[in-house]
Amino acid sequence: MKGLIISGGKGTRLYPLSYTRAKQLIPVANKPVLFRVIEMIRDAGIDEIGIIIGDTGPEIRSAVGDGSQFGVRVVYIEQDAPRGLAHAVKIAHDFIGDERFVSFLGDNVIEGGIKDLIRQFADSDWNSQIVLKQVKDPSRFGVAALNDDGSINHLVEKPADPPSDLALVGIYMFDSNVFTACDSIEPSARGELEITDAIQWLVTNGYTVFPYVHPGWWIDTGKAPDMLEANAYVLNEIEPTIAPDAQIDDDSEVDARVVVQAGAQIINSVVRGPSIIGEHTVIKDSFVGPFTSIYHNVTIENSELSRCIVLEHSRVLNIPQRIEDSMIGRQATLKMDTRKPRALKMNLGDYTRLWLPPSNG
Numbered sequence: 506m507k508g509l510i511i512s513g514g515k516g517t518r519l520y521p522l523s524y525t526r527a528k529q530l531i532p533v534a535n536k537p538v539l540f541r542v543i544e545m546i547r548d549a550g551i552d553e554i555g556i557i558i559g560d561t562g563p564e565i566r567s568a569v570g571d572g573s574q575f576g577v578r579v580v581y582i583e584q585d586a587p588r589g590l591a592h593a594v595k596i597a598h599d600f601i602g603d604e605r606f607v608s609f610l611g612d613n614v615i616e617g618g619i620k621d622l623i624r625q626f627a628d629s630d631w632n633s634q635i636v637l638k639q640v641k642d643p644s645r646f647g648v649a650a651l652n653d654d655g656s657i658n659h660l661v662e663k664p665a666d667p668p669s670d671l672a673l674v675g676i677y678m679f680d681s682n683v684f685t686a687c688d689s690i691e692p693s694a695r696g697e698l699e700i701t702d703a704i705q706w707l708v709t710n711g712y713t714v715f716p717y718v719h720p721g722w723w724i725d726t727g728k729a730p731d732m733l734e735a736n737a738y739v740l741n742e743i744e745p746t747i748a749p750d751a752q753i754d755d756d757s758e759v760d761a762r763v764v765v766q767a768g769a770q771i772i773n774s775v776v777r778g779p780s781i782i783g784e785h786t787v788i789k790d791s792f793v794g795p796f797t798s799i800y801h802n803v804t805i806e807n808s809e810l811s812r813c814i815v816l817e818h819s820r821v822l823n824i825p826q827r828i829e830d831s832m833i834g835r836q837a838t839l840k841m842d843t844r845k846p847r848a849l850k851m852n853l854g855d856y857t858r859l860w861l862p863p864s865n866g
Contacts, residue, residue: 508546512611513559527561529611549623589697595687610675616721632712636674646672647701737796740779
């Protein structure tokens with residue numbers, strides 16, 4: 506089998522973080538989501554992966570390279586515009602050939618990996634296998650309605666009146682018949698070739714599509730709250746470690762659920778897990794609460810954070826209120842200015858959101 510990762514979207518729902526970075530490269534628990542997807546496919550025994558890229562292609566090429574850092578071979582397939590997931594599958598035909606393959610959205614995070622699913626599909630005579638998950642807001646996704654025996658009745662893309670609460674997760678397994686399906690469908694009302702329509706074509710024309718309902722968690726990291734939730738789930742799963750060259754002084758308290766990466770320093774601070782402190786990051790006179798990921802080369806001083814994601818080369822200095830449920834981008838500086846007259850001073854980029862607590866008087 507081969508792997509196909511769809512990684513061409515701009516990620517407008519993640520602005521401002523994705524305004525200057527491919528959304529698939531924003532880290533969860535200090536590892537870019539795209540890297541996690543590549544590793545899941547590799548761990549399922551697949552070592553040839555095609556990556557669909559768009560406007561953010563150069564950044565993805567630079568980060569992933571030829572795939573050797575992951576032990577796989579990566580081929581890049583350029584999509585000239587966002588023309589739908591079925592279009593992305595269609596233009597990968599030369600790479601896939603007649604082999605079976607798994608298609609995985611590059612911004613999805615799922616519990617447990619896909620090793621068992623790949624084995625199940627490889628050992629079957631199914632033409633396709635799709636992964637479904639019960640969700641609270643199915644109208645945001647492709648939705649599957651099942652028959653009483655568990656087989657697929659029909660599928661619909663982003664319905665206003667969903668026929669079920671089973672969303673298509675963004676992990677699909679196909680044989681080569683899917684290319685006929687993609688050639689047979691028409692663009693949707695939004696002008697895209699929908700993968701939901703291609704799967705429906707397979708069902709309508711008598712091909713076997715097996716639905717698997719995933720019992721664990723799954724996150725589509727399309728918005729900031731989703732990123733924070735995915736970060737929390739993944740932090741709960743990773744093995745706590747402290748790098749040999751990390752420095753934690755005697756005045757600090759770091760609990761047993763914390764990852765401290767190479768060269769990090771924790772000085773007179775408290776770090777509660779699950780959390781991760783990145784390479785060469787300095788935590789001084791501060792508190793880092795659970796479900797927080799602080800990336801590389803960050804300085805946190807005399808401040809408190811909880812359930813946050815802080816990206817590289819940022820500084821959080823002398824902030825009197827605890828920062829919670831927040832994402833802080835690259836090269837950002839948050840600093841208390843004690844000079845008078847007291848006033849709020851800031852330089853905010855495009856699409857920035859800022860919440861201020863009420864004044865204490």
